[in-house]
Amino acid sequence: MYNLIALIVGYLFGNILCAFIVCKIKFGMNPTQIGSHNPGTANVGSIFGKKWGLLTCVGDIVKAILALILVLIVCPMHISLAYCGLGLMLGHAFPFWNKFNGGKCVAVSLPIVIFFDWQWGISCIIIELLLMIILKNLAVSPVISLLIYSIAMFVIYSNCAGILFFIGWCVMLYKFRNDLVAYCKGKGKRTDILFLFKRVLKHK
Numbered sequence: 001m002y003n004l005i006a007l008i009v010g011y012l013f014g015n016i017l018c019a020f021i022v023c024k025i026k027f028g029m030n031p032t033q034i035g036s037h038n039p040g041t042a043n044v045g046s047i048f049g050k051k052w053g054l055l056t057c058v059g060d061i062v063k064a065i066l067a068l069i070l071v072l073i074v075c076p077m078h079i080s081l082a083y084c085g086l087g088l089m090l091g092h093a094f095p096f097w098n099k100f101n102g103g104k105c106v107a108v109s110l111p112i113v114i115f116f117d118w119q120w121g122i123s124c125i126i127i128e129l130l131l132m133i134i135l136k137n138l139a140v141s142p143v144i145s146l147l148i149y150s151i152a153m154f155v156i157y158s159n160c161a162g163i164l165f166f167i168g169w170c171v172m173l174y175k176f177r178n179d180l181v182a183y184c185k186g187k188g189k190r191t192d193i194l195f196l197f198k199r200v201l202k203h204k
Helices: 002-014 018-027 041-048 050-074 079-093 106-116 118-135 140-156 159-175 177-184 193-203
Strands: none
Touching: 002 050, 002 079, 018 041, 018 050, 041 050, 050 079, 050 106, 079 106, 079 159, 106 118, 106 140, 106 159, 118 140, 140 159, 140 177, 159 177
């Protein structure tokens, strides 16, 4: 029962797409009808600027943190965090109110992996950032890092934890499918994270 509650809580919080809130309130636009049509950080940032992309990212992270804290308070079992995490990813990727058309779960996944196992979570986030710098691509790195995390949870904790995170990885893989195909064909969008970071510091 607790795990079901955690899954539902995660899904409902996941349905809060911050890209829609930012774009609708500030610009009166639907993020699924502009740019890459993805209601997420990268699309909002590329269309309206890094400030609004960052705000979208922070909002998605905060909603995940709130859901996970609520589950920590209500549910006594550690595995419930994994159920909540899966619910968050399903809700973010497939929100019922938007014809199941949602984001790619990158920002949402960050607090999930840290809450369940902070050491492996931070390690995989570092791996993700390094891969972004090396590959200069925003699609491949989160998919690889979450797969590593899923395998680790399967080995360290239980089959249940590993399977839940693996399902979450499958959700992310599905949402990034077109980006990954484009990358494999040499047509993927290249993003130099270090260059962007240096430019932000220069403007300051």
